[in-house]
Amino acid sequence: MARDYAADITDPVAREIVTNVGVWVDREVKPVASQYEHADEFPEPLVKGMADMGLFGIKIPEKYGGLDLSFECYAGVCIELARGWMSLAGIINTHVLVGYAISEYGTEEQKQKYLPKMVAPDIRCALSITEPDAGSDAAAIKTTARRDGDDYIINGQKMWVTNGQRAGVYLVLTKTDPDAQPRHRGITAFLVDAGTPGFTPGRKLEKLGYKGVETTELTFDDARVPATQVLGGKEGQGFQHVMSALEVGRINVAARGVGVAQAAFDEAIRYAQKREAFGKPIFEHQAQQLRLAEMITKIRAARLLTLDAARKKDSGARSDLDAGMAKLFATEIAQECVLDAMRIHGGVGYSKELPLERFYRDAPLMVIAEGTSDIQKIVIARNIVKEYPV
DSSP: OOOOTTTTOOSHHHHHHHHHHHHHIIIIITTTHHHHHHHTOOOHHHHHHHHHTTGGGTTSOGGGTOOOOOHHHHHHHHHHHHHHOHHHHHHHHHHHHHHHHHHHHSOHHHHHHHHHHHHTTSSOEEEEOOBTTBSSOGGGOOOEEEEETTEEEEEEEEEEEETTTTOSEEEEEEESOTTOSSGGGGEEEEEEETTOTTEEEEEEOOOSSOOSSOEEEEEEEEEEEEGGGBGGGOTTOHHHHHHHHHHHHHHHHHHHHHHHHHHHHHHHHHHHHHOEETTEEGGGSHHHHHHHHHHHHHHHHHHHHHHHHHHHHHTTSOOHHHHHHHHHHHHHHHHHHHHHHHHHHGGGGGSTTSTHHHHHHHHHHHTTTTSOHHHHHHHHHHHHHHHSOO
16 A cells, blocks of 8 residues: 555645645656656646646635645645655745735735735746845845835846746845845835836746746846835835745745655665565665665654644744754755665666656755755754753
8 A cells, every 4th residue: 555645744624635636746747747847848737737726825815715724734735746746846835935925914905916816826926035146145135126206116136036937926025225234124025016117037047957947037127116015015024024934935845855755765665676686676685675764764754844844834933943944854855865766776767767867956956945954054053042041
């Protein structure tokens, strides 16, 4: 009997949804994922399938037409999507992240304007923080927004924007007060509509992995944005709003790590029982048994850490510590498990005929995305010291 991937979901409704997504992944995604990935083609039929299941509205409040399900459910869904193809969990990530930011911090006018359109989705979302000279240090951004009457004039450049060419609305971090101390107090987030004059999605950036979903540059050249597009309606709160939303993103990336690691293990355990060497299946060789035992133990721990972080977010409490630990551990073990799976397969694991080479190219993204592993360690350290005062 195949493993029940949703068994650790505590809520029965969420467990059923995650199970159904897993069935869809096995039936619709896994047979075609490598084809789309090698062609670097946006998977329109798969995205439509996700939309038909309501996944783009998974965290939108019911008041605006969404499902308003738990973060635990969302994490389980993302694990299953990534088990089929990591890029699918990336396509939904910034959409859910921006939707959360609007739901939690947006004005009622902003909620009415965007959230109902995000359910179908009639529009998709992109998050725009990183710049050529500002990555992990988000407070170092140089994109500026200057008040001009009822509008702001935005100038600057953004990088590594997922869904950058297909989004209908962009959550953009800017500096409205470059002299503010500390720096984060001068940062404001804007909701910038596609088609805004002076705002141009740029070239698609070529990547080692994470194919099928575009990652782009954005340029703001005297882009005029109404003051009503300031997230929450007030200057200087953008950094806090986006950092809270990034807890959601880190849960997503942790879930992607679990999904990719699980997919690699699934390939490895099947192959180890079929492939013979020295007169017996390689699974009967102790070296491979030890490797597989370590893999599944790490995956189990990563899964529980990720779901625990999601439940912490559901509780309404700050989850930066929990999300940071989950993201750090799950993404690092994803890299380890993918490499171990390739070692178990030997030479055939290096072939494009199997999905392992795709996992191998996808895994490094996750130790970087939504805050590198080193950043997660700093976040964790700063939080744990609060729990152990001298």
